[in-house]
Amino acid sequence: MENSPPLITEETLRPAHFVTRFVQRANGWMRSPLFATLTASRAVPVAYSFADQAFAAGGVFLVNVVLARTQTKEQYGMFALSYSVFTLMAGLNNAAILEPFTVYGSGRYRDRFSEYLRFMVRNNVLVGLLLTGILLATGLAFLWIAPELVSRSLIGLGLTVGILLSGSFLRRVFYLQRQAVLAAGCSLVFFVTIVCGLWLATTAHLLDSFSVFLILALGWMVAGGSFARKMAFGKPIQRFLALEPQYWREHWKYARWVLATAFVFQLTSQGYYWLVAGFLSVKEVAELKAIYILVAPVDQIMVALSFLALPVLATHYAAKRIGNFLSLWRRYGLAVVGLTALFALAVRMVGRPVMHLLYAGKFDGLAPLLFLAALSPLLMGIGNTMNDALKAVEKPKFVFYAYLSSGAATFLLGIPLVMHFGLRGAVFGMLTSAGTYSCALAVGFLYVLYGKPAVLSKAIDKR
Numbered sequence: 513m514e515n516s517p518p519l520i521t522e523e524t525l526r527p528a529h530f531v532t533r534f535v536q537r538a539n540g541w542m543r544s545p546l547f548a549t550l551t552a553s554r555a556v557p558v559a560y561s562f563a564d565q566a567f568a569a570g571g572v573f574l575v576n577v578v579l580a581r582t583q584t585k586e587q588y589g590m591f592a593l594s595y596s597v598f599t600l601m602a603g604l605n606n607a608a609i610l611e612p613f614t615v616y617g618s619g620r621y622r623d624r625f626s627e628y629l630r631f632m633v634r635n636n637v638l639v640g641l642l643l644t645g646i647l648l649a650t651g652l653a654f655l656w657i658a659p660e661l662v663s664r665s666l667i668g669l670g671l672t673v674g675i676l677l678s679g680s681f682l683r684r685v686f687y688l689q690r691q692a693v694l695a696a697g698c699s700l701v702f703f704v705t706i707v708c709g710l711w712l713a714t715t716a717h718l719l720d721s722f723s724v725f726l727i728l729a730l731g732w733m734v735a736g737g738s739f740a741r742k743m744a745f746g747k748p749i750q751r752f753l754a755l756e757p758q759y760w761r762e763h764w765k766y767a768r769w770v771l772a773t774a775f776v777f778q779l780t781s782q783g784y785y786w787l788v789a790g791f792l793s794v795k796e797v798a799e800l801k802a803i804y805i806l807v808a809p810v811d812q813i814m815v816a817l818s819f820l821a822l823p824v825l826a827t828h829y830a831a832k833r834i835g836n837f838l839s840l841w842r843r844y845g846l847a848v849v850g851l852t853a854l855f856a857l858a859v860r861m862v863g864r865p866v867m868h869l870l871y872a873g874k875f876d877g878l879a880p881l882l883f884l885a886a887l888s889p890l891l892m893g894i895g896n897t898m899n900d901a902l903k904a905v906e907k908p909k910f911v912f913y914a915y916l917s918s919g920a921a922t923f924l925l926g927i928p929l930v931m932h933f934g935l936r937g938a939v940f941g942m943l944t945s946a947g948t949y950s951c952a953l954a955v956g957f958l959y960v961l962y963g964k965p966a967v968l969s970k971a972i973d974k975r
Contacts (some may be wrong), residue, residue: 522704561816564683566697569812571706571731575724576805577870580798582719589794591721592801594665596782598673601643603675603774609636610684611770612763612936615903617688618823619830624755626746628686631753636681640674647673668725675850676725679732685743694817699737705731708813769908776915782946783922784938796935802875803885803939806867808891808966810855813846818900825904834929837904852890859886884939888946895950898957910956917948 522899564847580588621628647670654666672745686695709938713719753759780806789797821844828837864879895914902910926941933940 514517531786536724538876555694557690558816558820560696561820562813564692564819565812565816566809567696567703568679568683568882569795569808569815571699571703571728572606572712573805573808574703574706575728576801578714578719579721579724580802580805581870581872581874582714583721585795585798587721588801589789589796589798590663591665591724592785592797593789593794594663594669594721596778596785597647597666598669598676599782600774601647601669601673602677603777603847604634604771605639605680607767607770607774608639611903611908612767613681614684614688614822615766615826615906616762619826619904619906621756622830624748624752625688626744627748627750627752627755628743629743630748631751633681636678636789637674640677643677644670644674662723665721668722670799672725672729675729675732679735682732682736682740682743684819685853685970686739688823689744690823691742692820694739694742698735701735702731702739705734766906766908768807769912770903773912774910776912776919780915780918780922780949781942782918784926784942787922787927787941788935788938791930792934799875799878799935800938802871803882804828804888804942806859806863806882807885807888810852812925813851814889814893814896814940817844817848821897822900822904825901829904829906837901841897841901844900845894848893848897849890852893856886856890859883878935881936881939883941884936888942891943891946891950893950895946895953898950898953902953902957902960905960907956907960908958910953913956914949914952917952918945921945 579591583591602873609632617625617628617632647666651667651670651818679698683695683698686692686698707731708726710719710724711729713723756762785797785800788800821840825837825840828834828840842904861880864876867879868876868884899914901909902908922941922945925944926938929937929944931937
């Protein structure tokens with residue numbers, strides 16, 4: 513040690529030395545993978561994805577705010593329950609169409625995407641028609657058996673569900689084509705149409721839970737008419753099933769877990785609306801919806817990140833680039849945790865005045881519950897990144913197990929919380945279910961990474 517150079521010398525104390533060291537460190541950082549994700553070529557698609565979610569979710573957000581301000585709490589509560597039915601329908605469509613399409617279209621069938629796209633467009637139309645028939649038949653059955661259960665909002669949903677789901681499919685196609693700008697443009701047209709439709713309906717005194725579904729459907733019809741021709745149909749020589757005769761077997765192998773998840777998912781969050789309706793009242797359903805619609809913006813940011821991350825994760829896994837797969841997942845997880853934590857802090861600081869402004873003082877007493885609800889995206893956020901990673905490696909059964917665990921928490925803890933603590937208990941129950949979901953996903957992800965047989969660790973060992 514006597515011959516070692518001193519750590520601090522007069523030379524190292526000179527300003528020029530610090531500048532040199534700083535420049536060297538900065539150059540090294542700019543060459544790092546983390547900085548690469550922030551370059552313009554990669555940041556622009558992220559910006560477009562955020563814009564897409566802002567406009568798409570903004571239209572639904574605007575509908576909820578206008579209804580909450582203009583309708584009675586009972587009327588808005590009925591709309592909230594009907595929209596939870598739509599959430600179930602969207603989950604079924606996601607299981608049958610969107611998720612297999614996303615994973616396979618960006619993974620194993622990326623080299624024959626045109627054929628696959630044409631095939632899935634037809635399937636999307638068929639699923640939309642099937643769900644429309646189910647909802648309208650259910651409405652007719654209620655009209656015959658229990659007329660008091662039939663609401664205008666449920667009829668509106670039955671007439672428009674296929675169109676609403678097709679809007680989601682169109683935007684997902686653009687993400688698989690790596691053209692987030694088209695998805696953003698589609699959602700912008702949707703949002704502008706919604707704004708105009710709400711203004712006209714309010715002016716004509718026609719706004720209610722039935723007309724808003726028609727307005728939402730009109731928004732996606734105008735957007736689809738403007739952008740549907742941008743889908744990369746190409747000119748395929750053969751039909752997709754001629755190229756992949758065993759496709760439905762593979763599709764079912766993946767979709768069966770997602771389909772089961774779509775049912776169980778309702779227990780994690782949407783189920784609490786029905787618990788509140790059953791144990792409390794429709795009025796308090798409206799209050800719970802008014803709280804969580806203000807939390808929805810950060811959820812949509814997470815969806816935007818997922819739309820970008822899931823296809824890339826699936827591509828990395830299909831190409832056996834496991835190092836890239838894990839590196840992307842880590843950056844994705846850090847981004848989600850940072851964003852959700854900042855959102856929770858922002859709600860704590862400005863949530864009360866924002867709630868007063870949006871609802872004209874109608875729900876001011878719910879501000880303390882809003883602060884609690886803002887923790888839900890943070891609890892679910894890291895779990896959602898593992899959700900996408902597990903789907904990308906074609907292991908959706910672990911996502912199902914996570915939602916099943918969350919649903920069990922809803923029954924075992926959520927119901928007693930709602931019964932004994934009312935609306936506050938429902939918020940605490942949602943947080944409990946969200947935490948259970950993320951913990952279960954962490955167990956599944958670690959098993960896939962390090963368990964036996966380990967899907968990822970074997971690939972890592974071969975690098």
